[in-house]
Amino acid sequence: MSEAQPIRPRAEQRYATELSMLAANDHFPRPGGWRLSPRAVRRFLLGDPKSGISRKFYGDDPLVDRAVVSLMSQQGLMLVGEPGTAKSLLSELLSAAICGTSALVVQGSAGTTEDHIRYGWNYALLLAEGPSERALVPSPVLNAMRSGRVVRFEEITRCPPEVQDALISILSEKALALPELGPDAVASAVPGFNVIATANLRDRGVHEMSSALKRRFNFETVHPIADPEFERELVLRQLAERLGPAGVTVSGERDVAEVLVRIFQDLRTGRTAEGASLNRPDAVMSTAEAVNVLHAAALEAVYLDDGKLSAAHVARQIQGVVLKDSPEDSKRLRAYVDHIVKERAGRSVVWKDFYQAARSLKFG
Numbered sequence: 001m002s003e004a005q006p007i008r009p010r011a012e013q014r015y016a017t018e019l020s021m022l023a024a025n026d027h028f029p030r031p032g033g034w035r036l037s038p039r040a041v042r043r044f045l046l047g048d049p050k051s052g053i054s055r056k057f058y059g060d061d062p063l064v065d066r067a068v069v070s071l072m073s074q075q076g077l078m079l080v081g082e083p084g085t086a087k088s089l090l091s092e093l094l095s096a097a098i099c100g101t102s103a104l105v106v107q108g109s110a111g112t113t114e115d116h117i118r119y120g121w122n123y124a125l126l127l128a129e130g131p132s133e134r135a136l137v138p139s140p141v142l143n144a145m146r147s148g149r150v151v152r153f154e155e156i157t158r159c160p161p162e163v164q165d166a167l168i169s170i171l172s173e174k175a176l177a178l179p180e181l182g183p184d185a186v187a188s189a190v191p192g193f194n195v196i197a198t199a200n201l202r203d204r205g206v207h208e209m210s211s212a213l214k215r216r217f218n219f220e221t222v223h224p225i226a227d228p229e230f231e232r233e234l235v236l237r238q239l240a241e242r243l244g245p246a247g248v249t250v251s252g253e254r255d256v257a258e259v260l261v262r263i264f265q266d267l268r269t270g271r272t273a274e275g276a277s278l279n280r281p282d283a284v285m286s287t288a289e290a291v292n293v294l295h296a297a298a299l300e301a302v303y304l305d306d307g308k309l310s311a312a313h314v315a316r317q318i319q320g321v322v323l324k325d326s327p328e329d330s331k332r333l334r335a336y337v338d339h340i341v342k343e344r345a346g347r348s349v350v351w352k353d354f355y356q357a358a359r360s361l362k363f364g
Contacts, residue, residue, distance in 0.1 A: 011096035033192015035149035079224035084286020099149035108155035148192030171216035311354035
């Protein structure tokens with residue numbers, strides 16, 4: 001029996017061929033500890049059709065350049081933005097290209113402690129031998145410092161402030177004291193080490209970062225994708241990547257994706273392409289959620305229908321996204337269907353399919 005493949009391989013696994021291709025033809029200068037030059041890192045993220053390198057990050061291209069420059073500097077990189085704007089994906093892709101692994105991760109939460117940032121102990125060895133290098137359990141941050149790699153800190157503002165501040169001396173001194181191993185025991189970071197942290201704008205106020213820690217980071221805001229064609233391309237690409245490993249195919253996805261992206265952009269911005277104003281739902285209408293909806297709709301089409309994806313499948317799945325945060329969102333979605341979608345249904349068969357299916361749903 002063959003070994004089961006992971007549901008979601010890490011970026012360095014998914015794009016191993018492209019990374020090898022870039023490395024083999026990379027003759028540009030690179031910072032100490034980097035696997036690829038900054039130019040090759042940019043090509044990896046933004047794509048190069050002539051070389052067969054696919055685009056992986058869709059959005060603000062200059063943001064990628066600024067992020068790469070930040071990671072060459074003495075500052076860490078802080079990616080902030082609304083949920084679902086691909087902050088974690090950008091962090092993962094940058095880490096995979098720069099140091100060959102995106103696996104060094106600290107997941108921020110209320111349960112994150114300083115041990116997750118500094119180090120812990122194997123208590124059996126600690127009791128048997130006392131403090132020793134063998135008994136020490138390094139954190140992902142300490143591993144990154146020693147190996148000259150990038151560590152990712154997800155949802156940093158979900159950690160208590162005193163835990164966040166454990167990063168201050170690491171980012172400023174590029175060293176971590178190990179007093180249990182001796183008064184002079186210090187782990188010093190080697191070239192290539194840096195930190196990429198992420199934080200959701202909606203989480204501001206959960207645990208505000210101290211001004212001292214903020215000064216150790218360059219902040220970059222990752223905005224939602226404004227171009228509907230760009231967003232549709234990304235949604236379709238993500239759908240193919242999700243369905244591919246299962247050997248599943250659908251038809252009709254391009255027209256349906258166009259409707260889906262238009263709905264998400266309307267509700268996200270509170271304004272339609274025709275200029276009509278809308279009451280924006282409280283729910284997060286992100287590109288990531290759009291991918292989830294299209295994926296669920298495709299699965300319904302394949303496993304519960306004839307394999308042809310329609311806007312009706314999308315209508316049945318979208319309420320799971322919109323009706324998530326506020327009871328008022330059901331009224332907002334109903335008003336959108338009754339006015340905007342109804343008008344478009346008179347001009348398009350695809351919109352008509354969505355309208356008819358949406359009208360039969362109970363919005364809370």
